[in-house]
Amino acid sequence: MYAERPRIVIAGGGLAGLSLALALKHALRDGLDVVMCDPALKRDPHGDKRAYAVAxxxxxMLTALGVWDQVAPEAQPMLDMVITDSRLTDPVRPTFLTFEGDVGEGEPFAHMITAGDLTGALVEACAAAGVILKAEAVRGFSARPARIDVLLGDGELSAALLVAADGARSKLREQAGIGWISWPYNQSGIVATISHERDHEGRAVEHFLPSGPFAILPLKPETQPDGSVKHRSSIVWSERNDTVAALLDAHPEDQLAELERRFGLQLGKIAFETRPQAFPLSFGIARSFVGERIALLGDAAHVIHPIAGQGLNLGLHDAAALAETIVDALRLGMDPGGADVLDGYERARRADITAMGVMTDGLNRLFSNDILPVRLIRDLGLGLVDRMPGLKRFFIREAAGLRDRDTPRLLRGEGL
Structure with missing residues (x-):
């Protein structure tokens, strides 16, 4: 039996790490100490304007944790999705596949929300729940049979478990000796917020172009001081690496012209609301999601292509699975950092993440080319799916994360 009052240290205050911290305190309250360590906690999170799709x-899960109601007024539901496949020079982009956005009565398959709104709500909820927030980095650790000693800037903490949520280049994963399998894509993802003249009506659009997918994701409109409404969308623009530098260095008018070629005219006049930023795209997965008294979470465990918009949702799925594993173990009197407990987390996540990684890698390779026979086959496949309602419902539920197989309780909206 695990007799000591347990402590969990989480290194990395991103959305996955914060969600895990809140889930643990929400379930066990005074029965568990949770310490969140990240230098970014010094900064105001609300300034982060990056947009995410929350399935x-x-x-x-966020509803069960009492967070969603706070951010819902700023969230934009996705009401439907349109998929096209064409060349950049094609005068018309025919629609090959459409999805209606509801997975249940009045429940869209996803919402768009800015990282700042969601991070701010999670930080406030964690503080209110009693999570210890330390604005400093974890510098290292020393794993022992019965505990792990975590080195911080101002001393050491002993814990039952260290959770490494410190990103794709995780130093803690490296220190734990956990291998990393990865390969780069010859692409970068350009992200920006766009204002446009007409209402997007909650529609998401994904154009498959030879250089990579170009996604238009609806954001909540903003009411201006004069009473007018600013319509906004987020773009995720995948482009070959050899052209990215020229695009980012181009004159703003030239950047806008390139954007218009991809964005189209369906939403009227467009403009950059935020400066476009580029991030190199790659695939990566840890050889193990656990080590001796350490568990990997989110990007520290896996990185996938953004073609399906599932990066954040995989991280939140990790948080739900790890929270459930830890809470169930402690209620049974087990050591939450023990190898048998951590193996349960590994089993819960390995197959799902591997399947999603294979799917996104395959989709990117299938659609990011201009080989005519391949284009004909994939367009035929999209058209067939569009004519099969049952298969479309399956895909939309998969995108929504509503899988029947071994779904953690939090992702079903149930408490721990």
Whole structure:
């Protein structure tokens, strides 16, 4: 039996780490100490204007944790999705596949929300729940049979478990000796917020172009001081690496012209609301998601192509699975950092993440080319799916994270 009052240290205050911290305190309250360590906690999180798609299952989790109602007024539901496949020079982009956005009565399959709104709500909820927030980095650790000693800037903490949520270049993963399998894509993802003349009506659009997918994701409109409404969308623009530098260095008018070629005219006049930023795209997965008294979470465990918009949702799925594993173990009197407990987390996540990684890698390779026979086959496949309602419902539920197989309780909207 695990007799000591347990302590969990989480290194990394991103959305996955914060969600895990809140889930643990929400379930066990005074029965567990949770310490969140990240230098970024010094900064105001509300300034982060990056936009994320929160799938329906993740929204159910955030609802169960008491966070969603705070951010819902700023969230934009995705009401439907349109998929096209064409060349950049094609005068018309025919629609090959459409999805209606509801997975249940009045429940969209996803919402768009800015990172700042969601991070700010999670930080406030963690503080209110009693999570210890330390604005400093974890510098290292020393794992022992019965505990792990975590080195901070102002001393050491002993814990039952260290959770490494410190990103794709995780130093803690490296220190734990956990291998990393990865390969780069010859692409970068350009992200920006766009204002446009007409209402997007909650529609998401994904154009498959030879250089990579170009996604238009609806954001909540903003009411201006004069009473007018600013319509906004987020773009995720995948482009070959050899052209990215020229695009980012181009004159703003030239950047806008390139954007218009991809964005189209369906939403009227467009403009950059935020400066476009580029991030190199790659695939990566840890050889193990656990080590001796350490568990990997989010990007520290896996990185996938953004073609399906599932990066954040995989991280929140990790948080739900790890929280459930830890809470169930402690209620049974087990050591939450023990190898048998951590193996349960590994089993819960390995197959799902591997399958999602294979799918996104395959989709990117299938659609990011201009080989005519391949284009004909994939367009035929999209058209067939569009004519099969049952298969479309399956895909939309998968995108929403509403899988029947071994779904953690939080993602079903149930408490721990």
């Amino acid at each position: 329906a299952a993740a929204r159910r």
